[in-house]
Amino acid sequence: MQGFLDFFVRGFDYLATIQLNDIIDILIVAYLIYKIIGIIRKTGSNNLARGIVLVLVMLWLSGVLKLTMINYILRKAVEIGLIALVIIFQPELRKLLAKVGSSTFFYGLFSSRLKNVSELEAAITQTVLACEQMSATKTGALIIFERDLKLNDIITTGTVIDADITAELLKNVFYPKAPLHDGALVIRNGRIAAAGCVLPLTNKTNLSRDLGMRHRAGIGVSEQSDALVIIVSEETGAISVAEEGMLKRNLNRDTFDKLLRRELVEDEPAGKKTGEIISRIKENLKVKK
Secondary structure, X not given: OHHHHHHHHHHHHHHHXXXXXXXXXXXXHHHHHHHHHHHHHHHOOHHHHHHXXXXXXXXXXXXXXXXXXXXXXXXXXXXXXXXXXXXXXXXXXXXXXXXXXXXXXHHHHHOOOOOOHHHHHHHHHHHHHHHXXXXXXXXXXXXXXXXXXXXXXXXXXXXXXXEEOOHHHHXXXXXXXXXXXXXEEEEEOOEXXXXXXXXXXXXXXXXOOOOOHHHHHHHHHHHHOOOEEEEEOOOXXXXXXXXXXXXXXXXXXXXXXXXXXXXXXXXXOHHHHHHHHHHHHHHHHHHHO
């Protein structure tokens, strides 16, 4: 019993020594672990993660039990494994570094991004209307809503348009005999930036066989950026949305419309939400006074 109490006393003594920099350190590490777990879940690498944990446990046990040869082999395997992990998770690491390096990353943390919500909502309305009509006629379409990560490399592969979004214009772009119908259309800040763009294909091998090149290209660009990608199937007319490598298929009009508005309009930055919370607190304080 005394040993149990001593354990708690030592624990409280240790907690008393924690300073602000220690809390910041813990929060950063916790956030990194959270992001790593998210990457593992999205890439379906659960078995790989379990294998890594098993190797680390074996490395620790071999050191405790003084199994010199096994410990040496495992240490070398871990050193080589670090390089292998960088190669395996190259797309995810590229996307993460691109997001950190984007101009909107730090700006979005400390201040609100300026969004023309009315233009964006109008763009969504016209896009939903066009996709519904293209779905009825089984006209294939590939539409990308750019978000924080800029798609300049993709835009340069197509034809710059820079026009307001209307359902008729979207349908004209993807008309089967139109010169730009085979490529992707990129929407930036509520306007059509370019059309006929070439996209990278996904490297996933476990996709359904009924998904064609249009769907694989949509999934591919969603893996390498934070863009929201809309695909209308030419074979079935089904509307799908790709985000972060995940594909949501066979969406009806209402679900499709709500999904776009939730992800593009209601996805407010932390700075804006924080400002609203502070304003509400000030109003409550005034009422109490």
